[in-house]
Amino acid sequence: MNHYGFGSALAIAGLFAAGPLTAQISLPVDVRIPMAPAPFAAAGKIHLVYELHVTNFGRQEMALTGVAAMNAGDRTTLVEYSGEVLAANLRRPGFAPDAADPHKIAGGARAVVFMWVSLDDAGSLPWSLEHRLTFESRDDDGQRVEATVDTEGVEPGPPAVVISAPLRGANWFAFNGPDNVTGHRRALIPVGGRARIAQRFAIDWVQIVDGATHTGDREDNANYHAWGADALAVADGIVVEVKDSIPENVPGIDSRAVPITLETVGGNYVVLDIGDGHYAFYAHLQPGSIVVAPGDRVRRGQVLGLVGNSGNSTEPHLHFHVADAIAPLGSEGVPYVLDRFMLTGRAARTGAPPEMMTPQPRGRELPLANMIVEFR
Ligand SMILES: [Zn+2]
Structure with missing residues (x-):
């Protein structure tokens, strides 16, 4: 006991003895x-x-x-x-x-x-x-x-959750996908009195054919390769939130069909509770296309709705992320890995033309920004 008392006394004496440290x-x-x-x-x-x-x-x-x-x-x-x-x-x-x-x-x-x-x-x-x-x-x-x-140490969390792909088919391009500079990565947004990054690992999935996301008239949603694709349950889970009836935008930078608020930013969406505190978020779906309701139990691979262009979206795409709470933006984005996909191409950087490559099977990885992948 004396030992500790003595040590503390020394430490205090030492602190006050440090003259040059002033204030x-x-x-x-x-x-x-x-x-x-x-x-x-x-x-x-x-x-x-x-x-x-x-x-x-x-x-x-x-x-x-x-x-x-x-x-x-x-x-x-x-x-x-x-x-x-x-x-x-x-x-x-x-x-x-x-x-x-x-x-x-x-x-x-x-x-x-x-x-x-x-x-x-x-x-x-x-x-x-x-x-x-x-x-x-x-x-x-x-x-x-x-x-x-x-600083004191911080222990890494448990490994990322393993899920299956939210889409099927080839030529899916991970636009705004995980890297350290995208808008998703940097979207530190205060909601309900707390700033969080729900979209930390979000991807805006678009489909690219011959280097473009659409053919023909660029103002027609139906001309986009991603439009109407099935959005799939990435794991067995329970539907915990659904928003529907927001009309689709005409594709374009400034052509939102509704004012963008916290309520409309994700457009028509589904939140799926996939267990262990993980919530999968599917945004910008077509109005009237969502075939599940809150409380529904779904199986992995089951169709939830169709990819569209509603909410804060410039063209048809699936915004997908996994977070630690139901609230689409009032949550922290957590990493996830896909059980398997084929890596078939990549753009060297955002805005660069994507280049196809010899397909590589990848397992239990998160697709990164500007990768082109195929889901089987
Ligand atoms: Zn997005």
């Missing part, structure tokens, strides 16, 4: 990870995708100049962001993405760092992730000072 005993920074990352496989690697919320609790502006994620076990660095790479993976709520001085966090303000860690195999998965953040600020004399904060 600031630690960097006034709060770092949170709202959602522990669940590991998932994609493109032959294992990935951990999550965010750091970094709040400046001080009055003085600070610049976040470096973020490193480390394996807490062997202290190896798994990913490190600085300079332009950090700027590209950082957003400050309330500031435009292209606002000046992207690294600077004003007193009281927050920055969100979008993390994407890729590992060669499941064997290199850390039991805990630690982070080192480097900041620059000015001291009372205007001198530049650098300081680091080491």
Whole structure:
């Protein structure tokens, strides 16, 4: 007992003895990870995708100049962001993405760092992730000072849920699919008093034939290859929410049939409870096409409705994601892997022409952005 008392006394004495530290005993920074990352496989690697919320609790502006994620076990660095790479993976709520001085966090303000860690195999998965953040600020004399904060570890979540494909057939293109910069990935939206990223791993599935999603008149939904495709239950489950009767849009950037609100953003949709706190979300379906109702038990592969162009949608596509709650946007998006698919092509980057390849069977992987896949 004395031992502990003695130790504490020493620690307190040590703290007060630190004269040069004046007022600031630690960097006034709060770092949170709202959602522990669940590991998932994609493109032959294992990935951990999550965010750091970094709040400046001080009055003085600070610049976040470096973020490193480390394996807490062997202290190896798994990913490190600085300079332009950090700027590209950082957003400050309330500031435009292209606002000046992207690294600077004003007193009281927050920055969100979008993390994407890729590992060669499941064997290199850390039991805990630690982070080192480097900041620059000015001291009372205007001198530049650098300081680091080491955060406590966060344990990766359980592995991603395994589901089957939400569609069938060939030439499905993972538009706005998982990567670290898409609108889905960055859609940190406050709903009901909490900011979450329901669409973290969402995909806008469109079907591409000869490099295009439609033939003929681009203002006719029926001319789009995806229109009318069956949206399929990805697992046995219970239908927990259905929205119907929102008319379809004329395809186009500014041609929504109804004002876009929290109620209409997903268009006609189905939410399927697939167990273990996982909810599959199917958005933008054709009005009148949904053949299930809340409370229905469905089997994997069963048709739920038809792909359409309702809600916040510019052309017929299936927006699909899995989240941890029923509310389509008031939930956290969780990773999922498809039991099997054929990888048949890929665009090098968003906007680049997709190129077909020798088909590769893939198992228990999440399709990534701009992949073209076939579901059997
Ligand atoms: Zn979408």
